[in-house]
Amino acid sequence: MNRLFWRFAALVLLAITLATGAIYITFSLLFGDPLEEMARRQAAGQIFLLEQYIDQAGADEWLPRLNKVREVSAASFELEPLAALLPRLSARQRQQLLDGDIIIDVGGKGFYRRVDRDGNRYIGSEADLIHASHLPINIAQALGMEAIRFALIAIFLLLPIGWWTQRHWRGLLSLSRMTDAFGQGDLSARAGPRQPSSIAPLAARFNQMADRISQLLEARRDLLRSVSHELRTPIARLEFSLELLREQHGADHPAIPRRLNAMGSDVEELKTLVNELLTLTQLDHPSALPAQPLALAPLLEACVAPPGKASYSLHLAPQLGQIQGHARLLTRAINNLLGNAAKYANTQFSLSAMRAGEKIFIHVDDDGPGIPAGARERVFEPFYRLDREQDHASSGFGLGLAICTKALQLHGASITISDSPLGGARFTILIQDI
CATH class of the missing domain: 1.10.287.130 (Signal transduction histidine kinase, dimerisation/phosphotransfer (DHp) domain)
Structure with missing residues (x-):
């Protein structure tokens, strides 16, 4: 499945979770704890037995009926002092109990209720409460049913979202492939999603x-x-x-x-x-230049350093291996850099190469005046020349580095400028050998 769907799915599940929490808090504030309501529904039989059978007896029959229920019911009905329970209740529950309402004990699977408020059941009954326990209350089952309900809602929401995001994702991938191809020089590349598509x-x-x-x-x-x-x-x-x-x-x-x-x-x-x-x-038409396997060491050895006052040295690490590329263009790029180094070097310049895993580093160093940090990006622009007397006095049109950059880009390589160990400028070519 696409990333877009999983993001939608995460948002839907998060929204359902937050909505569930908001519903629970809202219902608790307005109508009481929903868990207590679930437990009340599950204990409805015992509540009905208390209210419609035991409570319907007269004063002399109330306790005998309670005892009969104790004998036949799996639930336990016990009489306890009212004063012992009151400190353990919240203010709302305490008031409800004193008013004669049933208080559900979810964790204890039971409920509490006053015997009466007037002492009409038996002597002292106004000070007692009836505690029903061992009731068939199963909150886990109720919560499981709620979870299944919300899971089904999530599934029926995610199915149409999945269908829609799949179509949307295919359109985005098509658009992404078009922009990649266009950026790599295929000017005929166009996006082609069908008209009903959202993109x-x-x-x-x-x-x-x-x-x-x-x-x-x-x-x-x-x-x-x-x-x-x-x-x-x-x-x-x-x-x-x-x-x-x-x-x-x-x-x-x-x-x-x-x-x-x-x-x-x-x-x-x-x-x-x-x-x-x-x-x-x-170089704007890379498709017309077929790539082929190139042994890098012989290619670098064949690069010609232009004659001049500075001495030239070559340092190649062993096992440089092969790359896919255009021999003429790569040689032209290296020669342009060597020509640039020879032009500005005072006494020496060099070409070196090494491999680190799948990366190949090619360095061209010189001991000339170097290139200011603020101009290291702009020197690769066509016709750009540094505003220095030495640059204006030298021959050239500011196209050599631009051609070098384009040639390297066709090989998926990059070029950067830094300070050279020789004291001048260092041009570093990074080739990813994929």
Whole structure:
């Protein structure tokens, strides 16, 4: 059964329990203890015998009739002093007894009543009471019957609730599967509960939201793709023109080659930006990238550390095992991190990996200036760059870490930034090997 039903069931049972307690307290305040009323009904035969047989006798026949009842009845009828019982009664019961009413003793399976108030039964009868005991009072049976009654009520309430919650739960599961699929990149996923379903209006609004998000993402991807492709043509023409200028005018003036080289660097930068944008848009279609088993250690060993002034070291723990993933994308993500570390490292940077159960940790460390704690979330956003002179002086467009994050998300992995033991920044990749 679904969790929704069990929550409803718990609420129904709690409501019945509270209602039972409230009914008992209310009836006790208004009409007396309901348990006493149950016991009175069970002792109705002995009460009838006392009131309609013994009490109907005259003064000289009252005691003989009482004795006859004692002989033939399984119940016990005894005469006791009134004064001995009064201190043990509540004020309400004491007044009822003095008025001649019957007082039920539930625990003792009996009842008390004054013989009379005028001394007409026998001499001193106004100071005595009659105590009937060993009566057929069984409160446990009565309570069991009440429990069965409430259990049947609960069952007949829970049956329609169970039927309704089952349909409601199936609709919620369908909606949950749709949101999970949509969140994982399947923009065609839609909720489909039938119209009579109680969550159909909510599902319709989810579908409307999904349609709008899908249209916006498609428009964004189409724009980036179109702009990137369109930029390649003028970039190619610029490259061709630069080559012609080098051939025709490169030797005319010594400053011209430097300017042509600078323009060539700018063109290469534009080409890199276009390629990065195309890679970023490609990662929005994970279904087109089939996963396969990957041996992690050879993949990390094949990652290329870019040349630079800092030294590079690799530390891999044994038995890293395999993961399911995309070799090209995972290599690209690691290489982006290594390139970032090489760019900011002063003297050294490193790549290390270890396994802890089903978790694989990959660390990229450097001894550079590090990343401020307040910017460690934002550096993964596209085109975000730290407001530091060193960052503005370095090449790049702020897309490397964004591409790295998307590539890792396709592997169900996460990436965090912390302080490195080397003194700079540590990028930690956590892969769940499921």
